[in-house]
Amino acid sequence: xxxxxxxxxxxxxxxxxxxxxxxxxxxxxxxxxxxxxxxxxxxxxxxxxxxxxxxxxxxxxxxxxxxxxxxxxxxxxxxxxxxxxxxxxxxxxxxxxxxxxxxxxxxxxxxxxxxxxxxxxxxxxxxxxxxxxxxxxxx
Numbered sequence: 212x213x214x215x216x217x218x219x220x221x222x223x224x225x226x227x228x229x230x231x232x233x234x235x236x237x238x239x240x241x242x243x244x245x246x247x248x249x250x251x252x253x254x255x256x257x258x259x260x261x262x263x264x265x266x267x268x269x270x271x272x273x274x275x276x277x278x279x280x281x282x283x284x285x286x287x288x289x290x291x292x293x294x295x296x297x298x299x300x301x302x303x304x305x306x307x308x309x310x311x312x313x314x315x316x317x318x319x320x321x322x323x324x325x326x327x328x329x330x331x332x333x334x335x336x337x338x339x340x341x342x343x344x345x346x347x348x349x350x
Contacts, residue, residue: 217316221346227252227270229263230343231283234320236273248272251281251304255295261285267332267342269324271317282313284321286328292321323347 218237225233225245231252235243252270256263268285279299284292297304298311305311313321323346331342 214315219316219319219347220350221320221348222350223344223346225350226343229256230268230339231256231263232269232324232343232346234269234271234347236271236275236316236320238274238276238316241274243272243274245272247279247299248281251297251299252283254304255281255283255297255306259295261287265339267328267339269320271313271320273314273317275314275316280311280313280317282317284324286332290328290333292325292328320347 218240219234220243221232221234227233233245235245237243266285266287268283270284271280271282273280273282281297281304283295287293294313295306296308296311296313297306327342327345331338331345
């Protein structure tokens, strides 16, 4: 097995109703069907009990080589990145940090989000709107 780049996309209009930025990653280079992930994103958001509309956050819908991964990241406690990783298994979506985590392909998005958070939110004049508009690749 060796590293092969994956198709990573995001656009400024890819934002959920609470302002969470959406990214997609595809192992096969195809467009990711976001509708396959949205019910799980909704369930995770409800389970976490966070005020999403006022929280800087992003999600990755990742069509991996062997499964679908949903990586939700949000910033809290001033400068900490919290994550939730769900994997779609034959029996349904599973969130189990002892079995699943984000992978090296997700790290490019996470690194961009770290820099975006510093530039637009963890600064003297924080702007959640500027943070939400900033995307990897400028999309």
